[in-house]
Amino acid sequence: MHTIKLTIEYDGTNYHGWQIQPGFTTIQGIFQESLSKILGKATKIYGAGRTDAGVHARGQVAHFYLQKYFPLEILHRAINATIPNDLVVRKIEEVPSSFHAQYSAKGKEYRYYILNQSVRSAFYKKHALFIPFVLDCDQMKEALSHLVGTHDFFALSVAPEKMNTIRTITRADLFKEDNFRVISLEGTGFLHKMVRRIVGTVIDVGRHKIPCTMIPEILQSRNKGLGGLSAAPYGLYLISVKY
């Protein structure tokens, strides 16, 4: 048996997220269908993690098991030929059988794109969050710096009460790219909606609705009501998964 790792890019606009759900078009569902057709048998695919409806990926990772070897270059082309144009396998490789897209992952990088200009753009409607207000980027950067390290992120997630919500953020940054402000977060793991709640909170800091010095207090409070709302899914990109 061969373990095959896929590095996947997708435009999440037209999908109900990564995870397979009966009655919905999901990215995992499309890939399982494609592989099952190509390999002639029902084939499961395991993702590094879920992404919500509308969230994009530059470097989602998934793996599946191949019973009989199949030249990878042909498999690569066959998969890309059977999936819609807004999904694509960027890279295919055989990995040791111990590899698991989710359990072997050591970290992930997410980026959130904010289009920060006074008038909306004709482009990016489903690919960045438009904010016409002035954002205080120094304050946002300071807020992000308070998130780095190992903290209980319960307050900035939608996790249930009894879950272990301690996570480590290794890098949290804000940079400019043309008219975009990009929030980049790297960590060993993220809770459901944690990135979008962090972004919503950091945007509130940038608009002077939350003082940046309040971030440690929000985390310590374990009170989900103190931070900002979840930022819209369509600004979010899963950039890479580290192994």
Add this chain to the structure above:
Amino acid sequence: MHTIKLTIEYDGTNYHGWQIQPGFTTIQGIFQESLSKILGKATKIYGAGRTDAGVHARGQVAHFYLQKYFPLEILHRAINATIPNDLVVRKIEEVPSSFHAQYSAKGKEYRYYILNQSVRSAFYKKHALFIPFVLDCDQMKEALSHLVGTHDFFALSVAPEKMNTIRTITRADLFKEDNFRVISLEGTGFLHKMVRRIVGTVIDVGRHKIPCTMIPEILQSRNKGLGGLSAAPYGLYLISVKY
């Protein structure tokens, strides 16, 4: 009477180009409808030039006449509120009555985006031309340099026989932007499909199908069959109009 200049951005994907055509959704048509509604009387809008179906604009320019003054900030918001999200007025300003978006134009800049990587992307399907082959950029740059100056561009257009097809290109450049190769052309005026035929020809040079030294010969021949085909519309952006 007031002459109002608009700087317009649009995603051309869902439109049959700029120019009004009965039975088709066009950008000029949408703007005339919006202005006629807001101003309560049929209002014509004059563009700096046509763009074909699927072509985008970052800085198309148009003007219209306002009989009775209307605060421009309110007009700006009203227009943007009545047009679809893939069109937007970036700037509105009053200009001297002698101004005409088409006849006062001194030059235009177009850019053509080529996504040059081995595997397609999940993004940009309608916003860049995907080319998986290696492109010889040095040859392409040399080809572009042969286009600068005043030439008869009949051979690289779809213009009819008797038209004056002499035009001046003031700058022709190729640069890299992430995984994109961008062809930028500035000139005093462009014939119908001239930019896309130039791009198609320069891509053929990049693929070694046409030697770059043949460009002057193609122009001199006035033979429409020697150059490359029209590159797809969705890679093309009208960047700005100079006055």
